[in-house]
Amino acid sequence: MKGLPEMRRIVVTAALLAAAAACGKKDQAPPASAPAAPAVNPLLTPGAPAMTAQAPDVYRAKFQTSIGAFTIEVTRAWAPKGADRLYNLIKGGFYDGDRFFRVLPGFVVQFGLNGSPDVNRAWHDASIADDPVTQHNTAGSVVFATAGPNTRTTQLFINYADNLNLDGMGFAPVGRVVDGMDVVQHIYSGYGQNPDQDLIETQGNAYLTAAFPKLDFIQQATVLP
Numbered sequence: 001m002k003g004l005p006e007m008r009r010i011v012v013t014a015a016l017l018a019a020a021a022a023c024g025k026k027d028q029a030p031p032a033s034a035p036a037a038p039a040v041n042p043l044l045t046p047g048a049p050a051m052t053a054q055a056p057d058v059y060r061a062k063f064q065t066s067i068g069a070f071t072i073e074v075t076r077a078w079a080p081k082g083a084d085r086l087y088n089l090i091k092g093g094f095y096d097g098d099r100f101f102r103v104l105p106g107f108v109v110q111f112g113l114n115g116s117p118d119v120n121r122a123w124h125d126a127s128i129a130d131d132p133v134t135q136h137n138t139a140g141s142v143v144f145a146t147a148g149p150n151t152r153t154t155q156l157f158i159n160y161a162d163n164l165n166l167d168g169m170g171f172a173p174v175g176r177v178v179d180g181m182d183v184v185q186h187i188y189s190g191y192g193q194n195p196d197q198d199l200i201e202t203q204g205n206a207y208l209t210a211a212f213p214k215l216d217f218i219q220q221a222t223v224l225p
Contacts, residue, residue: 046126055087060224066216070180079131082174095221103189112155115205137166141173188216
């Protein structure tokens with residue numbers, strides 16, 4: 001019985017220590033959360049869901065350029081694969097800042113190489129299969145450029161005239177300019193087709209700005225609601 005008081009002190013001391021430890025834990029700052037992973041630029045991942053969505057049956061897109069705006073209307077039934085690719089490129093901001101680097105009055109105006117060499121590198125081999133040609137290459141039609149069968153990636157051209165000979169060469173229109181064709185007709189053409197596409201791909205807008213400073217360009221392209 002003489003040992004009981006000593007045991008009580010031990011028990012009480014242990015209880016006090018446990019309580020103090022609990023209080024100490026409550027006063028501790030929460031552990032720092034892990035840093036958020038950096039956002040992935042969808043333009044660097046052509047196969048990402050954000051860049052492979054199916055387009056609406058019909059959609060319009062506005063291209064605000066350095067000399068004014070024009071609007072295109074895309075009909076998916078004309079060229080489904082091309083319509084989907086164009087829809088995702090516009091929504092992803094691919095064409096923002098891009099130059100009209102090949103302008104041949106009476107024939108076509110061409111664009112669709114990005115100002116960033118990294119982005120161009122990502123899309124260089126991201127080709128889509130050909131669509132059947134269901135529409136004619138008439139003036140104002142919007143068409144993917146190609147380097148042969150099944151090589152469409154990001155480059156587009158707008159026909160300045162009725163270039164019906166392109167129909168038999170596999171160039172499938174995806175849409176047409178429905179407003180602002182006068183703007184398209186006035187895109188700067190002084191350099192013709194002199195800009196080197198290989199250098200645009202590898203050096204981007206840095207090359208074009210230095211060597212061809214008068215080129216008109218797309219400030220922003222947006223899919224309209």
